[in-house]
Amino acid sequence: MDIGRSINIELLEGKKVYFASDQHFGAPNEYSSKKREKIFIEFLNKISYDAQVLFLLGDLFDFWHEYKTVVPKGFIRVLGKLAELSDRGIQIYFFTGNHDLWMNDYLQEELQVILFTKEQEFIINGKSFFVAHGDGLGPGDLGYKRMKKLFTNPIARFLFQWLHPDIGVALGNYLSRKNKLISGAEDIKFLGEDNEWLILFSKEKLKEKFYNYFIFGHRHLPMNLSLSSTMESRYVNLGDWIVYFTYAVFDGQNLELLNYKES
Template identity: 65%
Template sequence: MISNKKVYFASDQHFGAPTAELSFPREQKFVAWLEQVKHDAEAIFLLGDLFDFWFEYKTVVPKGFVRVLGKLAEIRDSGIPIYFFVGNHDLWMEDYFQTELNIPVYHDNKEFTFNGKTFLIGHGDGKGPGDMGYKRMKKVFTNPFSKWLFRWLHPDIGVRLAQYLSVKNKLISGAEDVKFLGEENEWLVLYAKRKLETKHYNYFVFGHRHLPMIMPVGENSDYVNLGDWIGYFTYGVFDGNNFELLKFEK
């Protein structure tokens, strides 16, 4: 890492929910955060659910989010790497970010090393024990035949239907609804501990849980959940030596 540079992490913005109008102030706040961090960013990681729904037809993507996409394009064009990991709400993302913004898109965890510290990074959905219903449903959603069928819906119908179901089945009411389940019941904590049995990581960084936390899971190893941009407005920052969770107050 370059001296005085930092690596930034954010996830679970869920832009577009519960409505475009109510989402707009959160989008403005996130753009302000991007504007702030670009001045000392070594890299920026977005860990999924940036949108509450996203589907890429061959020639169409959901309209809106122009300020967010424009700011990401500006930052990427300036030479700062941005990495995007799909979440369970934007898992139908394909190559739009790669083609239009030069931002690589990952559909599973990926390892990175910064300043000698090893990171395992991903959205976090479907990891660890339990949640079998979601895991089965994810297989259906990510099946090529399912995506092919959905693509036959006119975008005005498909996007509206998906947005309705997305908001209806999600805790968009705020982060205060999310409760810590205890270390023995947090699936991502258990997942991190299991991964440590075969390989050491200094940091496991995930989203999905909507609950900001940093928890030791082994010797010199921490599990990090980034929270969200619905009620917490939290983000992670690694300065080359330490990882912090901070709240964007602007």
């Protein structure tokens, strides 16, 4: 597995880094999605006063596919708010998830977002972070890994481009919403450290290199767990904005996993 060269971030006095994931806007329907969009925009307004960096760790949309000149309809309030944050100088890092992996350059050109399609290492105020959406990492989930290879295959993407957008987006939305587990419509339970694939993945990575924090989305279950009794390394899953409305914040020294509705 190859990750890019680590990116160094030094926080200005009083500034923080925020992490959020798995909003799945568009699901399960337009009415429910817009209610959640408003809550997320409230969150973005709140953090705009002290955020230096915002990490979005994938599945912002329940389905996203960019044609050469067309993007999916909707989400204008969220995109507009992200554009506003970017214009104010807040750096936005976006990691594609399994629901919005067909991104090209729209967010980069319109919002000046820095886009990642795989895991990346960051050094923030001297602390090391391993950051990824989390899909396809760790043992197991072989069916999804095969499916991801198909979806990211250049030939498959080329063929999908030839579908009329009304057909392609409708088909994508149908297939995406049909998967209730990924869309967060089913209760997701903690499987135990020996059965959580991303925890197992993180522990294996620690054998190769030390990281203070492993930050993931994808799992939809908020978790902030110690990975070692001898090293200060933590596994953090950001949860989602369907059931939990959770996010993480790093102030340069400590990282917290918080619930927006309770903060």
